[in-house]
Amino acid sequence: MRPLLKYGVPAAAALGVGGYALSQGEDPGSAILAGAAGGLGSAAGLLGARALAGKYAPGLLKAAKEGKVAAEKSLLESAIGMPEGSKRQNAILGLVDKSVRIPIPSEQQFTRGVGKGVAAAAVPAGALTAGLGGVALGAIPGAMGMPGFQQSGAIDPESPYVSQNPRGLGPTTMQYV
Numbered sequence: 001m002r003p004l005l006k007y008g009v010p011a012a013a014a015l016g017v018g019g020y021a022l023s024q025g026e027d028p029g030s031a032i033l034a035g036a037a038g039g040l041g042s043a044a045g046l047l048g049a050r051a052l053a054g055k056y057a058p059g060l061l062k063a064a065k066e067g068k069v070a071a072e073k074s075l076l077e078s079a080i081g082m083p084e085g086s087k088r089q090n091a092i093l094g095l096v097d098k099s100v101r102i103p104i105p106s107e108q109q110f111t112r113g114v115g116k117g118v119a120a121a122a123v124p125a126g127a128l129t130a131g132l133g134g135v136a137l138g139a140i141p142g143a144m145g146m147p148g149f150q151q152s153g154a155i156d157p158e159s160p161y162v163s164q165n166p167r168g169l170g171p172t173t174m175q176y177v
Helices: 003-023 028-080 087-101 107-143
Strands: none
Touching: 003 028, 003 107, 028 087, 028 107
16 A cells, blocks of 8 residues: 555544544544544554455456446347347447447456545544544543543633632632631
8 A cells, every 4th residue: 555545544534533523622632532543543444445345346346247248248139139220229239339348447456446435435434433432532531630631611700600619519608808
C-alpha cells in the first residue's frame, strides 16, 4: 500500500473526527481520544477493505466473465431465430459486437477496484464508529475529574448559586463579617 494512503488517510480521518468532536462541544481530552480512535478506525477500515478485496475479488471476476459469456450466447441464440437482415437482428448483433470489444480487466486491476469500492465505505464507517468510542472513552477520566476531560460550563456571576458553595447545593446565604 502506498505510504500516502497508509498514513495519510488515517491522519486525515483523525483530524476530521477530532475536529468534529470539538465542534460539537466535547472537552479537549475527549476530542483528542476521539481523533486518535478515529485514526485507528480508518486504518482498520483500510486493512479490512484490502482483505475483503483479496478474498472476494477473484470469485466476482469469475462470475462477471461467466455472466458476460452467457449473455453473449443468449443474444446470439435469440438473433438466430429472427428473419435474416431484420432491424431487430441487426440491433442484437450490434450489441454482441460491442460486448465482445469490452475489455475484461486483469485480476489485479479488478482486485484493486473492488478494494477501492469497499474502502470508500469501510474507512469512514470505521473512523466514525471508533471516534464515537473515543468520545465514550473520554467520559471515564472526566468522571474521575481529570483536567482536560471536564465540560466547562459558563458561569453567571449574578446567579444566586455562585459562591464558595459547590455547584447545585442550593442558594448562597448572606454572610456578615
